[in-house]
Amino acid sequence: MSKILRILNRLNVGGPTLNVAYLSKYLNKKYHTEVLAGHKEPFEGSSEYVLNDLSIPYKFVPDMYRSIDLKRDYKAFKYIQNEVLKYKPDIVHTHAAKAGVLGRLAAYHNRNRPKVIIHTYHGNVFDGYFSPLKTKIFLAIERYLASISTAIVAISDQQKNDLVNKYKIAPADKVHVIRLGFDLDRFSQNSDEKRQQFRSFYNIQEDEVVITITGRLTAIKNHCLFIEALQMLKQQKPKLKFKAFIVGDGELMEPLIDKIKQTELSFCRVADSNYLADIIFTSWRKDIDVINSGSDIAALTSLNEGTPVSIIEAMASKKVVISTNVGGVKDVIKDGYSGFLCEQTPESFVFKLKKLVEDKELRDKMGANGKKFVIENYSYFRLVQEIESLYSFLLKEKN
Incomplete structure (x- = not known):
């Protein structure tokens, strides 16, 4: 059995929670999944009910919030790093920006470094969020994180084109397009x-x-x-x-x-x-x-x-x-x-x-x-099948 540690920004209403929920629930039983999640902002709607309705256990990462706070973020990083050390996952799969930064760093810089580190971009913060200077800094960080990732998942063809050609975050052969899936x-x-x-x-x-x-x-x-x-x-x-x-x-x-x-x-x-x-x-x-x-x-x-x-x-x-x-x-x-x-x-x-x-x-x-x-x-059946195929391919390559 292969072990997956799935890390999510926060449990707020939106696509990332649904993506994490369906993958955690419906992946082949040869995979065992644990879920870590950050905390939503006070004005955001909670999506905890999505995981609870599907009987998916999860743990909150203390100090992991959407906003940038170096002191809190470091504490969250150390917590995730310790979880990786204890759980010894074969795959660490992060979803969305904050989880992608802290989760990938915690997985890569770890005595129990997993065989596979994957990140899914559910959007990006390179347009419309920050000043040009901050955006340049975030792009540099994302390029480094892509270099320590085994694979990147883009959720659309347009997003892959942006990641590869517009922002030059990762080479094309590292970015896999897997559309989101839902229970419709x-x-x-x-x-x-x-x-x-x-x-x-x-x-x-x-x-x-x-x-x-x-x-x-x-x-x-x-x-x-x-x-x-x-x-x-x-x-x-x-x-x-x-x-x-x-x-x-x-x-x-x-x-x-x-x-x-x-x-x-x-x-x-x-x-x-x-x-x-x-x-x-x-x-x-x-x-x-x-x-x-x-x-x-x-x-x-x-x-x-x-x-x-x-x-x-x-x-x-x-x-x-x-x-x-x-x-x-x-x-x-x-x-x-x-x-x-x-x-x-x-x-x-x-x-x-x-x-x-x-x-x-x-x-x-x-x-x-x-x-x-x-x-x-956009069925979750297709989502699960394509993610399983990617996991199998990456693990086979590492083995």
Whole structure:
């Protein structure tokens, strides 16, 4: 039996937790997995329930948080290093940035160095996060970490191209493209019933088009663009009947509300019940399948993305999607086929959003196309098979 130590940034809502959960649960029994995770930020939704629902044991790494703090980070590094020493894994597989730094260093600089060290990039922090100087420093660190890694996993073709050619982090033969995988069944089940449940609760009229955006309320997700596009949409003549839902939470909740106050748009806070408002904030929700069923259009306005889980789940719910053309988004959305890709301007966004709001037949056609694509390409069965093949290949090479 081969032992795997899987290390995750933090247990917050998003793709990395789901990736870790499905791999830990469904890998061949010849692999034994232990999971270490950092701590989420106070405003982030917890994803502990994902691992708990699948009966996956895990331990928190003391002092491992998203933000950079050299004193805390060193303590977290020593903790992981000690776990590697005790567990003696054959494979250390890290997921996302902070875990990738501390986990790979702790594995490589260890008396019990594992045979294989792998890192999965679920996104990157090289665009839209830090100043040019800090970005150069992080790139230098990532290049060193790639040199001590046995393999790198990119979650899209675009991401591999960025890692190899744009940022020159690793050579092409070290980077393996393995798309994320999810349990998408619940997004197809009882859709009509869920739609009725959602729209009845929020008093949504049959002819109102619901536009939903899901994600952390943080700068990189660029919700300001979403609000600006909605304001322009409301000013269209003749007026269009729509309602928007902002699903998620974060440090920009109040600044976003302040921005809405400067427009003609009305809003409903999480604890309020003004469901006649143009924009309704829901905070974090576990019933995304219900929200997707009740929605008509799924939106994404990010400045940078790896593979956006919210869009894949919406497509599995047979919803048309509209997104800024960033990162690995174009590997998921085929422009004009399953949705629209836009420039990072409200004019570009609202031009295509208006088409979707006005044309139900177009929404239905694109939604059906998108569902077929993600069901075929983003199943966790495929994810597990491809990761198993990579593990087997790398261990065989080392042996």
